[in-house]
Amino acid sequence: MTAAAPPSTALAQHWCALSAxxxxxxxxxxxxxxxxxxxSVREFSLLTVLDRQIEGKGGHLQMRQVAEAIVLSQSATTRLVTRMEDRGLLERTICADDRRGIYTNVTESGRALLEAxxxxxxxxxxxxxxxxxxxxEFEPLVEALERIGEG
Structure with missing residues (x-):
């Protein structure tokens, strides 16, 4: 008879399964x-986050908020936004209240690509x-995700 894994080991195993x-x-x-x-998945995620801001009437996000929303460093976020801006999917604007602030907005082309x-x-x-x-190993995780999606 084998002993049950210690809770921390079980938690680590579940974390590895979730990550995989x-x-x-x-x-x-x-x-x-x-x-x-x-x-890319990151580009799709970024378009989705910015589009939700428009639906929520927020309109745009500062670069720091974008980085937090898509879980990237600020430098990686800046590179991603620049690539997408070069493709005409995003645009950056200077904050009228604080000229140091830069907002990122999804363009009509970006919104059309997202919808497609x-x-x-x-x-x-x-x-x-x-x-x-x-x-x-994944079945209970999939079921949990589906339950969350139903709520």
Whole structure:
């Protein structure tokens, strides 16, 4: 008879499973978004975050807020925003109240690309979750994610 793993070891194992699940899903979505829309997962996430700001009537985010929202360093965020700005998907504006502040906004082209890519993203997510559900280690994580999505 083997003893149960200590709680910290079990927690670490669950964390590793969650991390592997995330990576597998992100990789599948990335391949589909790149192939069909020329977008990375980070670019899609950034467009989604900025688009939600418009829906919430916030309109735009400062670069620091963008970095926090998509979980990137400020320098990596600046490079990402610059690439997307060069493609006409985003624009930066100077804050009228504080000229040191720079806001990032999604353009109409960016919004159109996001709308075209959303169904691809959602299909790829569904496919990846169905595949993950077949792995006993991932099945409870997929079920938890689905419960959250229902709420």
């Amino acid at each position: 699940l995330h990576e597998g899903i992100a990789d599948h979505i990335e391949r589909r978004l790149e192939a069909e829309h020329g977008l 890519a959303r169904p691809t993203h959602d299909r790829a997510l569904g496919e990846a979750l169905e595949r993950a559900r077949k792995n006993p």
